[in-house]
Amino acid sequence: MATAGVQEVLPPSLTSNSPQPPLFDGTTRLYTSYICPFAQRVWITRNYKGLQDKIELVGIDLQNRPAWYKEKVYPENKVPSLEHNGKILGESLDLIKYLDANFEGPSLIPTDPAKEEYGEQVIAHVDTFTKDLFTSLKGDAVQQASPAFDYLENALGKFDDGPFLLGQFSWVDVAYIPFVERFQTVFADVFKHDVTEGRPKLAAWIEVPGNLFLGLWKLH
Template identity: 35%
Template sequence: MASSKLTLYRAEICPYAQRAAIALKESGADYNEVLIDLQNKPDWYTVKVNPEGKVPALDVNGTTVAESLVVIELVNDLFPEKNLLPKDPIKKAQARFVIEFFNNKIWTNVFKHAGGQLSKDDFIKESEAGFTRLNELLLEQSKTGPYFLGEQYSLADVAVSPFLARIFALTSLFGGEFQFKAIKDNERLAQFVHGVLSRPSFRESYAGDEAFIDILKNKFNYHL
C-alpha cells in the first residue's frame, strides 16, 4: 500500500489522535497531516471529512476512516510487514484486551478525579489497583520488556502510551515527586512505562504535559 495517498486529520492535544500519529510513524508511511483546532473546528471538517466532528480521521485514497482504534488497526492492515499486531490470534486478542483494560480500569479514573467524582486519595487507590493488574498482564506476556509483548512493539503500546503520559502529567501536580507504588515496586511495569514513553514515535507526537494540564484547568477547573 506504499502508493496509497494518506492524510491524517488530528489535534495535537488529543490522545486519541496521537494514537494514529504514532501508528503512522511506526509504519514508515508517507502521509500528509492536517491539524484541527478542536475549539474552533472549521466547517469543512464535518462536511468533507468526518460528520461526527472528531479526530483522528484518516483519509486513504479519498475514503475516510475515523475512531482511533479503527484507524490504528487500518494502519496495521495497510502495512502488515511492520507487525504492529501479532499474527497469533490469541496474542492479538490479548493486545486488544489490554487496550480495553487500560481505558476502563486506569484512564477512566483521570476524568472521574478531574470532575470531582474521585478524591485524590481514591484516584490513587483505584489507579494503583489498575497498575498492579496491568503488571500481571505484562508478566503473562513476557518476564521482561520493554513493551507489552516483550521485545515486540505493538498496537497495545501505541494505544496505551498517549494516555499513560497524560496520567503522569496529572500526577505531576501532586508534588513531592509522586510516583505510583505499583510502578516503583514492579520492574516489568517500570520497564513498560519507560519503554513506551521513550519511543521516538511517541515523543515526536506528544504535545507535552503542560498542554494536558491546561485542559484540566480550563475545562474542568481542576485544582488540588
C-alpha cells in the same frame, strides 16, 4: 522505523478561519490534534511504520475547529480521522489496525495466536482504564487510580520476551501509552506521586516507549 530520532516539523493547527485542504485529491491525510491522546495513537502508528512521507498531517484546533471539518470531512467532528482512497475513516483503535493492514512498514499486530488473543483482552479493557483514570481526578486521585495502574503492572507480566504488553511492541502498547504518559506527568506534577513506585514492569514499559518515540511525537 527509518525516521526514528528525527523531529518532524508539524504544520500549524487549522482553525475556524483556515481554508479546507483539497478533499480526495489522492493525498492521504491524517486529521489530528497534537495534544489529543486518542489522535496520538494513530500518529504514533504512522510514525512507527515510517509513513511520514505517505500520510500528511492536518492539525485541527479542537477549541476553534473549522466548520468545514464537520460539514465536509468527518461528520463526527472529532479526531482522529483518515482520508484515504476516496473515503474518510475514524476511531483511533480501528485506524491503528487499518494503517497496519493497508500500509507498508513493521507490523503492530502479533502473529502468535496466544499474543493475539491476549492483546484483544487487554484492548477490551482500555476504555475502562482511561475512564477510571479520568474519574480518579475528581476524588482521591492516587488511591482511586491505583487499581488501574495495578492492572497494567499485572498485564505486563504475561509474556517475558520483552518489556511490552505482549512481549513485543504492538498496537496494544500504542492504545495505552498516550494516556499513561499523560497521567504519569499529571500525578507527578499535581499530586507529587510516582505511578511507577512499586510497579517495576510499568516503569520499564514507560521508559522504552518514551525512548522509542523520542522526536516523533509530543504530548504538549
